[in-house]
Amino acid sequence: MPLHPPYLLFLGDAPDSLAAKTATGIRHWRPEWCRGQMRLPGCAADLGLPDMTLEEARAADVRTLVVGVANRGGVIGESWREILMKAVDMGFDVAAGLHERLTDVPGLVQAAQRAGVQLHDVRHPTGRLAVANGVPRSGRRVLAVGTDCSVGKMYTMLAMEREMKTRGLKATFRATGQTGILIAGGGISVDAVVADFISGAAEALSPENDADHWDLIEGQGSLFHPSYAGVSLGLLHGAQPDGLILCHEPGRAHMRGLPGRQLPSLDECIRLNLECARLTNPDAVVVGMAFNTAGLSTEAATRLLGQTADAYGMPCVDPVRTGVGQLVTALVGRFGS
Amino acid sequence: MPLHPPYLLFLGDAPDSLAAKTATGIRHWRPEWCRGQMRLPGCAADLGLPDMTLEEARAADVRTLVVGVANRGGVIGESWREILMKAVDMGFDVAAGLHERLTDVPGLVQAAQRAGVQLHDVRHPTGRLAVANGVPRSGRRVLAVGTDCSVGKMYTMLAMEREMKTRGLKATFRATGQTGILIAGGGISVDAVVADFISGAAEALSPENDADHWDLIEGQGSLFHPSYAGVSLGLLHGAQPDGLILCHEPGRAHMRGLPGRQLPSLDECIRLNLECARLTNPDAVVVGMAFNTAGLSTEAATRLLGQTADAYGMPCVDPVRTGVGQLVTALVGRFGS
Known part of the structure; x- marks a missing residue:
């Protein structure tokens, strides 16, 4: 069930802009979908969008209210519930990526049914999935x-999608996480599907397509993260990628959440990912x-990117500093448009 | 929540012994827990246990009725429901490993609450799991x-547990599937936990223990199965095994469920499992x-087992034909008792 833009981004009482990073991401990557923001008293985040009431959002043709804020524990704030209920009653879809589900807010499901609108708990998969079959499918990934x-x-992946579309290539970002x-x-x-269906989810997410169409599939975790590697491997197998982009943060002291545990070397990471992908x-x-x-x-960044590119014989970019043009050029050079 | 033996094994109207293979496995590996069997008219399976009514089972101190039969689709047969309800009303726990849940049988949850008994849907994990932390724990695996x-x-793994206990070693089979x-x-x-928690489940399943205690952890799938490898990798990381036993069926034409897809070589399988385990x-x-x-x-079997053992410098057994004594001897030889 796809979401319906345009969006009104709900920032709640976000104490800082970091708490609203989901909304910030949507605003950055899909500005054309973002008609306005809604902020409660005390909200310290600001996306630079018009502040809107639900009534104003309706007049601006908004179809979905998106909860773009996360508070501690990923719960739905008490003060938000009245607004969510009103939004549903007014005919808006509502979407959220929190641990707590919209469908667990008392009365909200019934109100949505009455109003004929959708509630999207995007962290919690709902569709029926099939077990992966490993059969190749047309299109590139x-x-x-x-x-x-x-x-x-x-x-x-979002930067590559944007760059490829700018060049007139067929490209679709495929999302594997809530933001x-x-x-x-x-x-x-x-990472929220039943374990047996990880690869099946990846296959469903990136179905067969035109031979010259590129899916840009968001990765999750790392084959070297002891907490989450199963998700990464299932995704790698189900995605059946033609090309991998290796992402890394130089200088990180340890694997995320696990002090004392070293990151793998680039060589190890390339080798194991390729072996499993194949x-x-x-x-x-x-x-x-x-x-x-x-x-x-x-x-230092310029030097490191250049040295790494030379050492590995492939482009090494920082998507923020340098853009991803070289990655797209390398991709097209290898596979054609 | 552990299950409570002794068991009465419910075979329903199993059309053949294969349909009752779960019960057959329990009978084989835990004969001391199996007081009797219950069969409906038309049942063609027979475990060689006394046929018992629920009343007789109560007199025999049975505590749990175990659904040891699977029919097409893994559903709970209409004709079974009355018996399950009566069992609960009489104070038995009920356990099943079917896709369909006992807790979805109308009225059964309420009856269990009234009677103060447990319903165990062992295919469907219920406890709260934590994300794996990768920290080593005492005991051997x-x-x-x-x-x-x-x-x-x-x-x-069950054969090794039995052999190790016979030798007076501390050993516990750790189950990762419904049977x-x-x-x-x-x-x-x-394979039924939320994907983020595969490794965490493996860590919870095999907690720290005496330094000379062995957990024998049931594996799932294969790193080389495109449908399920994520489960296998998460289990491998969470189990933190000291020793791996590589299981294989010589002559299998293709990966299970995937005609045309070849099995990996033993060399590949050893190398990738070790690399990931480490x-x-x-x-x-x-x-x-x-x-x-x-x-x-x-x-042919004797020749193959001997040749493989020579080629790899490690024991290669068929647990049914030869027993697993050589595996236990090799384990003790390497790690001590």
Whole structure:
């Protein structure tokens, strides 16, 4: 069930802009879908969008109210419930990527049924999934893989989608996590499906397509993260990527959430990802790398990206600093448009 | 929540003994827990246990009625419901490993609450799981891994548990699938947990223990099965095995459920499993192999097991034909008792 833009972004009482990072991501990647923001008293986040009431949003043809804020524990704030209920009663769809479900807010399901609108708990997959079959499908695919969690996989794939569309290529970002789903207007939170269906979810997410169409599939976790590697492997097998982009944050002290546990080397990460990818796509290659160098000076970042590109014979970019043009060029150079 | 033996094994109207293979496994591995069987008219399976009514089972101190039969689709037969309800009303716990849940049988949950008994849907994990942390824990662990699904991992681990106990070693079978859980009296169906928690489930399943205690952990799937490899990898990381036993069925034409897809070589399977296992246990080794040679003649099987053992420098057994004594001897030889 796809989401319906345009969106009104609900920021609640976000104490800072970090708490509204989901909304920030949507605003950044889908500005054309974002008609306005709604803020409660005390909200310290500001997306630079018009502040709107629900009535104003309706007049602006908004179809979905998106909860773009996360508070501690991922729960739905008491003060939000009245607004969500009113939105539903007024005929808006509502979408959220929180742990707590919209469908668990007392009365909201019934109100949505009465109003004929949808509630989207994008962190919690609902559709029926099939077990993966590993059969190749037409169309081309890129998957972001990483040395760790939270190293820029979603950002890199969204940047590549934008760059490829600018060049007139057929490209679709495929979301595998909640923020990505709100940005894409659809997708599957693969880490929330029943374990038997990880690869099946990846296959469903990226169905067969035109031979010259590219899916840019958001990665999750890392084959080297002891908490989440099963998700990463299932996604890698189901995605059947032709090209991998290796994402990394230089200088990170340890695997996310696990002090003392070192990150893998780029070599290890390339080798294991390729070996596993080739189970379902024997021709898989690593096309390039995307580093998050926010912690480095411009000089140090430029030097590191250049040295890495030389050492591995493939482009190494920082999507924020340098853009992803070189990755797209390398992809097209290898596979054609 | 552990299951409570002794069991009465419910065979329903099983059309043949294969339909009652769950009950057959429990009877084989836990004869001391099996007081009787209950069969409906038309049942063609027979475990060689006394046929019992619920009243007779109560007199025989049975505590749990175990649904040991699977019909097409894994549903709970209409004709079974009355018996399940009566069992609950009489104070028996009820356990089943079907797709359809006992808790979805109309009225059964309420009846269980009234009677103060438990319903165990062992295919559907219920406890709260934590995300894995990858921290080493005391005690020793063996995990069965495989070239494919359904190559004898559960059987091998149960046979090793029995052999180790016979030798006076501290050993516990740890179940990761529904039949294993009914045999062990507890465990977690790791392929049915939410994907983020696969490794966390494996860690919870095999908690820290005495330094000389062995957990024998039932494996699931294969790193080389495109449908289920994510489950296998998460289990491998969470189990943190000291020793792996590689399970294989020689001569299998293709990966289970995927005609045309070849099995990996033993070399590939050893290498990738060890590489991945060493993320959470750098000292992991393959201790031996267990082949299901049911499809071979005695001569051919003996020759193959011998040749494989010589080639790899480790024991290669068929748990049914030869027993698993050599695997236990190799384990003790390497790690001490």
